[in-house]
Amino acid sequence: MKVAFYGHVRQYHNIKAEIDANIQRVLESGEYVQGPMNKQFEQELAAFSGTKYAIGVGNGTDAIWLALMALGIGQGDEIITNANTFFATAEAIWITGATAVLVDCDPKTKCIDPAKIAAAITPKTKCIIPVHLYGQCADMPAIKKIADQHQLFIIEDNAQAIDAAGDTFKIGELSDAVATSFIIQKNLGTFGDSGAIVTNNEQINKGARLLRSHGSPARNVHSFGFNSRLDDIHAGVLSAKLKHIHEWNNQRIQWAARYTAGLQGAKSFDLPYATPGYRHVWHLYVIEAKTPAKRDAMVDFLVKNGIDAKTHYSIAIHRQPGFPWGKGARIVGALTNAEHNAASCISLPMFPELTAEEVDYVIATCKEMDAAFA
Ligand SMILES: Cc1ncc(COP(=O)(O)O)c(C=O)c1O
Structure with a gap:
């Protein structure tokens, strides 16, 4: 698929x-x-x-x-x-x-x-x-x-x-x-x-x-x-x-819940966190490789199995070419979490028009990936 x-x-x-x-x-x-x-x-x-x-x-x-x-x-x-x-x-x-x-x-x-x-x-x-x-x-x-x-x-x-x-x-x-x-x-x-x-x-x-x-x-x-x-x-x-955005976002919320239920217990990646009580509209469903060095191979695994996985965003702003662009930017403090996010993020397909079969196929393939990379 x-x-x-x-x-x-x-x-x-x-x-x-x-x-x-x-x-x-x-x-x-x-x-x-x-x-x-x-x-x-x-x-x-x-x-x-x-x-x-x-x-x-x-x-x-x-x-x-x-x-x-x-x-x-x-x-x-x-x-x-x-x-x-x-x-x-x-x-x-x-x-x-x-x-x-x-x-x-x-x-x-x-x-x-x-x-x-x-x-x-x-x-x-x-x-x-x-x-x-x-x-x-x-x-x-x-x-x-x-x-x-x-x-x-x-x-x-x-x-x-x-x-x-x-x-x-x-x-x-x-x-x-x-x-x-x-x-x-x-x-x-x-x-x-x-x-x-x-x-x-x-x-x-x-x-x-x-x-x-x-x-x-x-x-x-x-x-x-x-x-x-x-x-x-x-x-x-x-x-x-x-006129449809609210129902479309509700559908995203349902797909996210299905991913989260299906991917519980993964050893090689962490699941995204949703703040209790907030309405998270899941523009992206981003899992994080526990070992960042394995991330690119994990993305390749998904892509080879037909899943168009991506990374958002694999280069943090302060690592972009030319930073800090004269006096255009500076950093304050360690950017440890931003660095980890860039190195480990993997975005799974997420849009309202996905089918249950597609979501379940992504879940099954992520489990295979987990077995291969844990
Ligand atoms: C977080 C964020 N800020 C700003 C933008 C800029 O929007 P645009 O591409 O429409 O200029 C985007 C998306 O492209 C975005 O994801």
């Missing part, structure tokens, strides 16, 4: 009529950039997120740096985030001219360790960017407490966790803004690139709307800005898919 890593085409076929109808509406409207479909999706996304505003932008990376720039953050400022994330989190900081200050993650959740943040704060620190990695919220109440003590902004990198929640908090409730990616691989993904900022903050709403469209408040008038807009065709796709 072959098990793919993504199910985009299956998902398209499941709701083809809804997606096609929205695309058709956009095509017939003659308005393709910041048109009615864009406005409709922004309203739907704000309602879904429980925030006053949603601002559609070109991609998730832009969503982060546009929110930062709207707050006036840039050269000379420092922003704290975790070292084990997709490169774009640090890249977005670097684009603003600020310095990315990287700290370690929690060994269990893989999200930023709040206990590591305080040591990284300097008079230049302006913001914390917690990443809700793999679909699970960071410990936002602890992060908010530190931010309030030091008067720091919080921008949540929510590229991987739309519709996730904590036990006592929702995404967006304890921060200044939330940056989301809708690239096709994400839980809510369009057929290409796009992203959004959701926020209750007037300054971010106003600033990001101007910055995303050439700094233009009115025709022919421009202040400083860029071009990073959410096209209406993508807005139409996303509007159709947003």
Whole structure:
């Protein structure tokens, strides 16, 4: 059997009529950039997120740096985030001219360790960017407490966790803004690139709307800005898919539970940790090789047996070429957990349209792998 890593085409076929109808509406409207479909999706996304505003932008990376720039953050400022994330989190900081200050993650959740943040704060620190990695919220109440003590902004990198929640908090409730990616691989993904900022903050709403469209408040008038807009065709796709995201995430939760039940007792790898009471939406189901030196051979074993296993992310930010990019980044403290995560992570196929047979085949093959590598 072959098990793919993504199910985009299956998902398209499941709701083809809804997606096609929205695309058709956009095509017939003659308005393709910041048109009615864009406005409709922004309203739907704000309602879904429980925030006053949603601002559609070109991609998730832009969503982060546009929110930062709207707050006036840039050269000379420092922003704290975790070292084990997709490169774009640090890249977005670097684009603003600020310095990315990287700290370690929690060994269990893989999200930023709040206990590591305080040591990284300097008079230049302006913001914390917690990443809700793999679909699970960071410990936002602890992060908010530190931010309030030091008067720091919080921008949540929510590229991987739309519709996730904590036990006592929702995404967006304890921060200044939330940056989301809708690239096709994400839980809510369009057929290409796009992203959004959701926020209750007037300054971010106003600033990001101007910055995303050439700094233009009115025709022919421009202040400083860029071009990073959410096209209406993508807005139409996303509007159709947003109606299904909660049930799709529920299905991911069920597949994750099936993996976790089926893989109990493995000797050669650890299973992912889900914080009790949190809604983890399983963007990725990541097991960790107990012996990192065996990880690549374990991935090869799965791939040779038809399973499209991957690694997220096998090179931590501080190990990327050119680090620290002039003064663009620095690290604070040991990054032991981030290093371990990079060296040991193995992502198993995870998408709502998997079948029970496919999930069971992955489980059976992982057990064979366990026997071979324990
Ligand atoms: C954690 C994280 N942050 C930011 C991004 C950037 O999003 P995009 O690729 O839409 O720019 C991604 C995904 O690609 C991501 O996984």
